[in-house]
Amino acid sequence: MRIRIDADDRRPLYRQVADEIKALIARGELREHAALPSVRQVAADLGVNMNTIATAYRELEAEGLITVKHGSGAVVASRQSNATSLDDTRRTLRTVLTQLVLAGMKRNEIEAVLSSELRALLKGVR
Amino acid sequence: MRIRIDADDRRPLYRQVADEIKALIARGELREHAALPSVRQVAADLGVNMNTIATAYRELEAEGLITVKHGSGAVVASRQSNATSLDDTRRTLRTVLTQLVLAGMKRNEIEAVLSSELRALLKGVR
Amino acid sequence: MRIRIDADDRRPLYRQVADEIKALIARGELREHAALPSVRQVAADLGVNMNTIATAYRELEAEGLITVKHGSGAVVASRQSNATSLDDTRRTLRTVLTQLVLAGMKRNEIEAVLSSELRALLKGVR
């Protein structure tokens, strides 16, 4: 289970980590009740501050995707409620689509990008 | 031509304004060479500081979407270069799709959302 | 004698006009005591506000390059003192050279640009 971060990515580190873990859950690579690696471990692997990973885990817990148990690490929550508001998601989606249109892409080109990314995301076990 | 901002939106104000204007351009409601409302005007309409709007306009100019002429206001640029990197856009797209999957949506439901938003964006004169 | 302005040029209009006239004088196309076209005329030709041209002429007069005679128009001054400080000029030159270096040009490429521009400027009567 590999988490990647990218210095050229403009998202803050903690969000890159959180987003990577979300993708693992979405793809089914991390299933319900699966244990996440410890904060310390991830921090060491990525060479970043432990606080950064702790912040990522806190965000995931706030969204209801993982459960952090005192002393025994974090596990994927049983029912993903995903507290991220659908409003936010649709807003972001609109922004993305606007960027694609302004980049000069035609409708069918945009549709191709969308389904290619969706396919890539869902090609996992799910 | 109405610009909306939302206090519940977590993007900074200046970016909400910039994104709204991008959408207007993408939809064709603001065409090439069309004049944008003045910084003071928008600031008064939205009840925010002039500097906030000036920042939004500066960002749009830096991306090549508008041209600002000192004493005479801003207009939509003739050829949109759109400096926003496609990498960033695809990264954001992946995040959005992940959110939709985590919200429990099935593949066909997600496809429905995508095409509905795309249709809404392109239903303009374009 | 043609003065050109360019909407894509980021210098203010009045400075574009002033710079064009300076170039005409430098090239010898406008010699000592030659009459400049009237403010009204230039404004009409270029389709801009008379104030803009008046500002340009005022700048040229302040630099000692032209003499504005009440009621009888402007003429090129007899001895060009050119009040523009050499400091400013050298500062601008340094900025230009820095841009060329940062654009990745090698020393000999930069030298080629410099002498090509200099030749173009001096190919006039001078």
Place this chain on the structure above:
Amino acid sequence: MRIRIDADDRRPLYRQVADEIKALIARGELREHAALPSVRQVAADLGVNMNTIATAYRELEAEGLITVKHGSGAVVASRQSNATSLDDTRRTLRTVLTQLVLAGMKRNEIEAVLSSELRALLKGVR
């Protein structure tokens, strides 16, 4: 590593700062991945407002010369794209050369100034 600003310089402060840093990069005094001093530090050194320096850094980032990471400062970018248009640079160069001619300098004197400035700029480690 010293940044100088000059009240007699007609460029805005933030651009003087940005231009000074560009020159440091061009000369090789600031190499790839080198850390820039913090916004607060530079502001304190120069006795100007933090926002002024932040504006300079934002401009440098927009031109692709530096990368700003939120909690950890700014570094020189790995590959300089230098978004400044070559058109603008050549226009400025023409203006500079015109000034030199109007200052009464002969062709060979101008060539001497040009190569002296170019040598000064490139005498670094580069």
Place this chain on the structure above:
DNA sequence: GTGGTCTAGACCACG
């Protein structure tokens, strides 16, 4: 009238 620059000071986000 338009936008540009700068200040002082507040509060937030990131590591």
Place this chain on the structure above:
DNA sequence: GTGGTCTAGACCACC
């Protein structure tokens, strides 16, 4: 500690 955002208000440059 770092930079980011926003405000209020001043003064300047351009048309």
